[in-house]
Amino acid sequence: MSNEEQFKKPQPRRRGPMGRGMQPGEKPKNLKKSLKTLVKYIAKYKAGIFVVMFCAVCSTVFTVxxxxxxGKATTALSEGLMAKISGTGSIDFDKIGRILLIVLGLYLCSALFSFIQGWIMTGITQKVCYKLRQEISEKINRMPMKYFESRTYGEVLSRITNDVDTLGQGLNQSITTIITSVATLIGVLVMMLSISPLMTxxxxxxLPISLALISLVTKKSQKFFRAQQEYLGHINGQVEEVYGGHLVIKAFNREKDTIEEFEKTNKILYDSAWKSQFLSGMMQPIMMFVGNLGYASVALAGGMLAIKNVITIGDIQAFIQYVKNFTQPIQQIAQVINMVQSMSAASERVFEFLDEEEEQQVVENPADISKVTGEVSFENVHFGYNPEQIIINDFSAKVKPGQKIAIVGPTGAGKTTMVKLLMRFYDVNSGAIKLDGRDIKDFNRRELRDAFGMVLQDxxxxxxxxxxxxxxGRLDATDEEVIAAAKAARAHHFIQTLPGGYQMELNEDASNVSQGQKQLLTIARAILADNKILILDEATSSVDTRTEIEIQKAMDNLMKGRTSFVIxxxxxxxxxxxxxxxxxxxxxxxxxxxxxxxxxxxxYANLYNSQFEDVVA
Structure with a gap:
């Protein structure tokens, strides 16, 4: 397949842990709806938007x-020179000075209004972005676990970072640019007509010639820009994947294959980026060429009209400046259209997230969690992550307060699923889970989870x-209580051997301590929390046998008088x-x-005995 064909048909993008952010130029599915929703967020700043519009118009009027x-100064200068040459007069420098001072005042006023509009608009957009990020952050805590388990982390993070940033930048630039460009276009056209309808x-x-050429170049470059973005995603995914798994790659001697795969993708990215940037770079020379044709035509026509004393030399100078300024707002409007599409696509993704289904957090007259003793019962529980595929069938069990309950079985039997149901990360399809005789749905979710301490395998x-x-585990705990919890989890000794001890800072993925040490720290955190019900999901799977025995002793002391579920x-x-x-x-x-x-x-006997069978090669 040729590179050209590859650009037309991009291969599926590799999705690493960061997922897929919003791509530049991505179009919204429903432009009208997303803009309508966005307007509701901006509506509370109507007064500020009105001031921005007023300042943008004033700035443009003064500039135009x-x-x-x-041009009047140029005319006065040329007329003074002609009079001086003919001996009938001299250059009126006072008049020229007054005109220049007026022009300077106009440009200063324009700059002042432009500054005010930028300052106000930036404040408005940042307040909108702040509000959206706040709502997203609050929304995350109200959303069901199934949403996050069905999407990559990057896809969720992109709503908070990429999409909100794209929305803010687009909102900040699009409103002022549209107002300024339209006002400039109208103002310049009026000024040009006032000087000479023929030259206008x-x-x-x-103008149509330049628009046609721009459209042609844009159409040709668009597929290369799409391919560039697509393969940029491939490159990012490969780099992220290789960086995360470099030990495995080295262990299996796959460095050569990895480099070859990267170079292949990088070559396609290079070709698409080169062609897209080259075609994009042609835009300016084409506009300059067309602009120069316009200048030449206007100068020629202006010269002929000046000879006939229809217009002055200053008017020609002013008109040439207006011709130069006439095409600029058209380009800006074209760019803003793309910007608005990207902004709308970003806002659509944000609003889709905010409209997602939520968990019921609060119930009327909730049961009192403070009086829970730890009695748990599962009554004919049926559950499936997909309602059409039930994986827990008629599960029933009764647990007395303070009992240690072990849940065992092969992988995929539903052990961890039962824990998720117990903590209401998911709700049962039918049946009931009761805590002290009350359906767990009678408790507020947050209060219910306060009753549980959890240590996971991950x-x-x-x-x-x-x-x-x-x-x-307990934010109000003293340093002494933290150290006591670490001692109970058999973590105190290794913490003291680390540089800085308890004040040693863990990095972002806690890779500066071992997996077993990380597990000990999470167990210490659960011990400190001192919850009424404990859930241990393969809590000792990452530690050695000797440490496991010590942790088991600590857990036995911890679980006394508490209901415990151990997977x-x-x-x-x-x-x-x-x-x-x-x-x-x-x-x-x-x-x-x-x-x-x-x-x-x-x-169970078969499972237990299989762990001690000799494996014969």
Whole structure:
């Protein structure tokens, strides 16, 4: 396939963790609706917008009036020179000085109004962006987990960063540019007609030629710009992917293949970027060529009219300046149209996000979470991430306060799904989950989750000190309480060996500590939180056996008097559980304690014994 054909048919873009941001030039699906919604956000700043429009018009009027008045100075100078040569008079420098002072005053007033409009408009757009970011941030906390699990992180982040920035920049520039350009176009046309209708007609004849040439170049370059953006995404995705997995690439000696893949994509990007930039660069020379044709035609016609004393030399000078200024607002309006499309597409994506379905956060007369003892019951629970594909079938179990419940089963059995249902990250399709005899739907979601402490297999730590990361479990905890929690989690010793100890700062992905150490820190955070119900989802999967034993002892002390749900693959760690729920294909197929399940010689016994079987090659 040739490069030309590749530009016409871009290959699918690789989607890395950053997802897909809004591409420049992307068009909205419903321009009218997105603009209508955007206007509602701007409506509260109507007074400011009116001032911006007034200042833009005033600035343009003063700018447009300048060349014609300046032309009077040229005329006075030329007439004075002619009079001086003929001996009938001299140059009136006082008159020329007064005209120049007037022009200077006009341009200063224009600059002042332009400054005021820019200052006010920037303030308005930043307030709109601030409001949108605030609403997005609040919206995120009200959205169901299924939204985030069905999209990449980058796709959500782009709504807050790329799209809001694009919207703000477009809004800031488009309004003032449209007002200024239209006012300039009308003002220049009026001034040109006031000087010479014939010369104005000549200038207008040149205009369609320039528009046709610009349209031709734009049409030719558009496909290359699209390909450039597409393959820029490929390059970003490859770099991000390779950077994140460079250890695996080195381990499998795939450096050569990776470089070849990058060079292939980079070559296509180079070709598309070169052609798009070349064609884009031709715009200015074409406009200059057409403009020069216009200047030459106007100068020729103006000279003939000046000879016949129809117009003055100053008028010719002013008219040439107006011809130069006449094409500029047309170009600006064309650019603004593209800008408005990008802005509308960005706003559409933002408003789509704000219109997404929300979780019910607050219920009327909510149950009191402070009196919960920890009794949990699952009653005929049915659930599926897709309602047409049920993965939890008629799940029932009863858990007494303070019991340690282990949930075991093969991968995909539904163990973690049960935890998500318990914390109301998802709601059941049918049946009920009850806490102390009350349906968990009777509690406010935030208050319900305050009753749970959770340690997941996938650790999450933020950029900050170790002390701050542990204290995240309970923000009002003292340093002594944080250290006590770390000791209980068997993390105190390794923290002391780190440079800075508890004040050591973790980087963005906490890669300056080991995976096992990260797990210990999250366990310390859960211990500090001191919640009534604990959920441990493979909490010790990333630590060594010796550390696991120590953590298990700490967990046993922590779980005393608290209802605990432990998800584990290593069945040796949950032998002391009060109740073991054995899951398979979304159902509880066995339940009892360790000894009872082994004696039954069923599915659990097979799972348990398989961990100790010798594997024969």
């Amino acid at each position: 009036a300048g060349p014609k008045i300046l 007609l000549i200038a207008l004849v040149i 650790t999450w730590l933020f950029k900050g000190t170790i002390m701050e990361n542990i204290r995240y 584990a693959h290593r069945l040796s760690t949950i032998r002391d559980a009060d109740l073991i729920l054995v899951m398979k294909d979304g159902d509880i197929i066995e339940q009892g304690n360790h000894d009872e399940l082994l004696a039954a010689n069923g599915f």
